[in-house]
Amino acid sequence: MTERGLRAYAQPLQRIKRHALWLAAAFFFALAYFAAHNLLEKAGERNDARAIQRWTQTSVLFNQLIHELQKERGLSSGLIAAGGMQFGPALSDQHRLTDLAIGRMRERLYELLVEADGLAHAVERTLSALDGLGTLRIAVFERRIYREQAVASYTKLIEPLFEQLLMATSAARSSRILRQQIAFLSFLQVKEMAGQERALLTAMLSAGNYDLPQATAFHRIKAEEQTWHRNFLHLADPDVVTDYEALLRAPHVAEAEQMRQLVFAGYAGEEPPGGMVSQAARWFDLATRKIDSLADFEHTLSERLLRDANAFEADAQGTLLVNALGVLFSLALACVLILQLWRGKELAERDLELAAQVFDNSVESIIITDEHTRIVEVNQAFTRISGYERADVIGQKARLLNSGRHDSGFYAAMWDKLVRTGAWEGEVWKRRKNGEVYPALQSIVAVRKGGQAVTHYIAMIVDLTKYKETEAMLEKLRTFDPLTGLPNRDAWRSALDQAIANAERNGGRFALIDIGLDRFKLINESLGHGAGDDVLIGAAEYIRRLLRRHDVAARLGGDRFAILLPDLDDAHSIGALCERLLAMFRHPILAHDKQLHVSISLGVALYPADGKDSRTLLRNAETALNSAKESGRGSYKFYSTEMNAAGARLLALEQLLRQALDRNEFSLVYQPQVAARDGRLIGVEALLRWRNPELGMISPVQFIPIAEATGIIVPIGEWVLREACAQAQAWRSRYGLSLQVAVNLSARQFLSSELQAVIRGALDETGLPPELLELEITEGLLMNDPIGAACILERLRDMKLKIALDDFGTGYSSLAYLKNFPLDRLKLDRAFVMDLPQNESDRAISHTVIALGHNLGLEVLAEGIETEAQRDFLTEAGCDCFQGYLFARPMSGPELEAWLQLRGGAAHEPAQAPGRGTGRTDAMQD
Structure with missing residues (x-):
């Protein structure tokens, strides 16, 4: 028989031998299995x-x-x-x-x-x-x-x-x-x-x-x-x-x-x-x-x-013991048989092991199903991503992982493409074992036998949760304010445009509220931006608390917020909401371990009455907000057409105010202060005046708030200090008069880190002794930050300056704090003097303030004395000093010198009141 014939004869025998070995090995393994089971x-x-x-x-x-x-x-x-x-x-x-x-x-x-x-x-x-x-x-x-x-x-x-x-x-x-x-x-x-x-x-x-x-x-x-x-x-x-x-x-x-x-x-x-x-x-x-x-x-x-x-x-x-021996014997025989087969399978096993390593260690979730989509195998990434163990899903339909967010049309299109092309890829929603739905990128390929019938499907799933979270975070950073978590200006404009579109389509109406924090710049400059951030966060939280379900709030930037009120144009309901907002902000906001009282002003514009586009609505709401601030802050205003004209006037006034200092349009007048006991002149208060070549004399009531809001008050205040000190030193040099001059400090000046240097520079430049300079501050300024204010006052006292608390009684300051401030004088506000002695409440308040001042070792000065009855009542009540038109009106430096010469040139003679009872309007402006 030829070699070729022998090979042909031997091959069937080898196959028979291999099959027999497999059958024998299988028998002994089965025997070992049952023996081992019995052994256990x-x-x-x-x-x-x-x-x-x-x-x-x-x-x-x-x-x-x-x-x-x-x-x-x-x-x-x-x-x-x-x-x-x-x-x-x-x-x-x-x-x-x-x-x-x-x-x-x-x-x-x-x-x-x-x-x-x-x-x-x-x-x-x-x-x-x-x-x-x-x-x-x-x-x-x-x-x-x-x-x-x-x-x-x-x-x-x-x-x-x-x-x-x-x-x-x-x-x-x-x-x-x-x-x-x-x-x-x-x-x-x-x-x-x-x-x-x-x-x-x-x-x-x-x-x-x-x-x-x-x-x-x-x-x-x-x-x-x-x-x-x-x-x-x-x-x-x-x-x-x-x-x-x-x-x-x-x-x-x-x-x-x-x-x-x-x-x-x-x-x-x-x-x-x-x-x-x-x-x-x-x-x-x-x-x-x-x-x-x-x-x-x-x-x-x-x-x-x-x-x-x-x-x-x-x-x-x-x-x-018997079962253990049986297991060992069966296993030994099976191992001997398997060893015979092992060598012929080694290469194939190596390839399978490599494929298994790829399958098990893939970072993508891999699922293998049969032709009926029953799961036959999954990898470790699948268990990690889905939460299902392998035993949970083997034999289950792959739809076990469906989220329920896709309709039947979605799956019909997916299977249509999979049947036609043998593959499908796209983003889907999947469901984990714990019920959580997550986004994923899924790829499916069909495995065919001999290029014909499908035997398996292989799906690879990539979890997109982290990617989507990052995408959402970037979108939030783009449309939300990172500090407060409210929508930013861009998102606000989009929401407003959408509200206008809806209202045009449905004939609807809505309201827009522009919100501004009062004196926020002062907090930033005095306490730092960290405290300012805390105030903004607290303000945003207060606003959120009052929102209805469909209302939208946003931070427009700086200290500005806004609220969109869909389907609400009733003035009464909007006013009630504004009142609730104002009441909410009467609660303090915690900023850098300090309880700060921050008020707000509100401007309201209505669609379509106050504008049919977002630009007009925003401008008119801002105009209403500015009007509310001018009215004394802590209030709200509805927009009116008259406000635009007023706003234009204020803008023009601000431009003129910025030029006034360089053009020397400011001047000072001085109103005498006299002793209550004998009427002798003891000092003067320096009052600012502005005469514009075009507008004439402009009241401080009009320009001081603008100067405060814009910061122009700081250089103006420095000029007032130097001018007042120079005039007082001139009187001292020319006439030997040691008159104390009182100067009002604005909030920005008081909280400025340069305050002491500015005061010291004015005193050094003019030569005025510090004890002849009195600084007047308001109650509200002290109560904003009592501890910080006390520290500033102590440093001013160390400079031997006099300190007076102006308009006392109007700010409801706490007596517990008042006793801790290093003050020299209380000034009883003219509001409690004008109706004396007829008004019973004013009589009681005056007695209380005078007694309080004396108990604290302070001198008490009453402002706005215009009648002898007011003077006599306050003298009897124990008031120490007076200031008002009954004694003298505010005068320029030369006019005051002439007035002194008429009195004989002595500051110690009783003051007479030129033009008594006239000029009340000017007095109210001081």
Whole structure:
């Protein structure tokens, strides 16, 4: 036969041999599998047997401890019931026996811990429960506890011992042994009920007490005893039941039963036998003998259970050895056969292992299904991403992972493309095991056999959660203010444009509220931007609290916020909302550990009445806001067409104000201040005036708020300081007059870090002594930040300057703070002077302010004195100084010099009032 023929003959034989080897290997593997399965069962049975041994050994100690505690309970009950006259020595001896039983339990705990047995936890919990036994014993001996409490306390210690035994019962594969364990526990409960009966009847006999509660407790014990008794008879072996019934017929058991019936007869109203009370010790002895007999029977039961467990272990151990040898033999033969096949498969296995590594270690979730979309395999990334374990999904349909967010049309289009092209890719929503829906990128390819029928589908899923979160965060940063979390100006404009479009389409109306924080720049400049940020965050939170469901709030930038109120154009409802906003901001905002009171001003514009496009609406709402600020802040205004004209005037005024200082359009006038006692001139107050070449004289009421808001007040204030100091020094040099000049400080000046340097520069430049310069500050400025204001005032006082509190009484400053400020003078505001002496409230306030000032060691000056009646009333009230048109109007420096010359050139002569009673309007502007 040729070589070619031999090869052709040998190939079929080799295939037959290979198939035979596979069949043989499969047979021995199956044999090894079944033998191993049986081996595990036998190993479990052996372990069960050993566990039963340990449980039985430990239960003996449990039972001994329970027995001793039961006796201690009965003696304690009798001792308390007999008033301490009986059972004392016996109880002391019983304490020692109980302690010995506890000691044996501790030794057993150490053995179980060494063996790492689960019973150790039961023993440990039992010993922990007995920690309070010593306290209970003392209470019993000192009879500080009622008998029922003592019995209940001992029962509370005993009951957990039964529970621990039950919890530690072995889940034995042998139903017979498990039945014996449960029967054993039922017997222990019978014995426990006998112990409770012993304690109760001992107490009843000792105290001669057969009332209803005692009888009720007795019936409860007997009912429970009968229940456990039936359980035991039902579960125990027949020979055990026979022995138990013989025990119950013992003479001492019958005598105990007879005495129990006599006690019950006493409760039923029959005359109890004489001397029953003296029979307590007899009853306790009989009951104890009965319980001891039960304890002996209990020992017999535990020995029987231990013998059965030993036999069960021996049988399991022998079977285990036989099965182990069978497993080893089958595995050895199977391994020899597999080794023959291994060499021919090594290369293919290597390729499969590489593919498996790629499959298992891919960061993408991979799912393989059959042609019916039942899942046949998943990788580790799948379990990590979806939360499903492999066993949860194998055999399940792939639609298990669907989120429910895609309709049937979506899946129809997906399958149409998959059938036509063999692949599909797109973004989908998936659902994790915990119900969470997440975004994913999914790719599906169809696997075909021989290029024809589909056998499998392979899906790769990329979790896009982090990507989408990052995308959402970037979108939020683009459309939301990062500090407050509110929509920013761009998002606000978009929302406003959308609201206008909806309103045009549906004929709707809505309102727009522009919100500005009052004096926010002052907070930023004085306390820093960190405090400013805290104020903005707090303001945003206050605004959020008052929003309705569909309202939109935004931060427009700086200290500006806005609210869009859809479907709301009723002036009354909008006004009510504005009032609630103003009330909310009366609560302080915590900024850098300081409680700051920040008010707001509101401007309201309505669509379509006040504008039909977003630009007009925003401009008109801002105009209304500015009008609210001009009205004194902390208020709201609805837009009106007149406001535009007023706004234009204010804008023009601001431009002129910026040029006024350079053009020397400002000047100072000085209003004399006189002593109340004799009318002598003691000082002057410097008042700012502005005369514009085009507009003429402009009232401070008009331009001072603009200067404050724009910051121009700072250079103006510095000019006022230098000018006033120069004039006072000129009078001092020319006429020898040491007149104190008072200068008002604005809030921005007061909180400026350059304040001391500016004041010192003005004094050094002019040569004026610091004690002749008085600085006037307002209440509101002090109360914004009392602690910080006090520090600034202390530094000014160190410069020997005088400090006056202007317009006192209008700001409701706290007296608790006022006493801490280093002040020299209080100025009673003209608002409380103008209606004196007729107005009763003004009279009371004036008296109070003067008395307060004097109590604080301050000089009190009253402003706006225009009548002799006002002067006389305030003089009588004790006011120290006056200022007003009754004495002199505000005058320029040369006019004041001429006025002094008319008075003889002396500052100490009583002042006369040129033009008394005139110029009241000018006085109100000062």
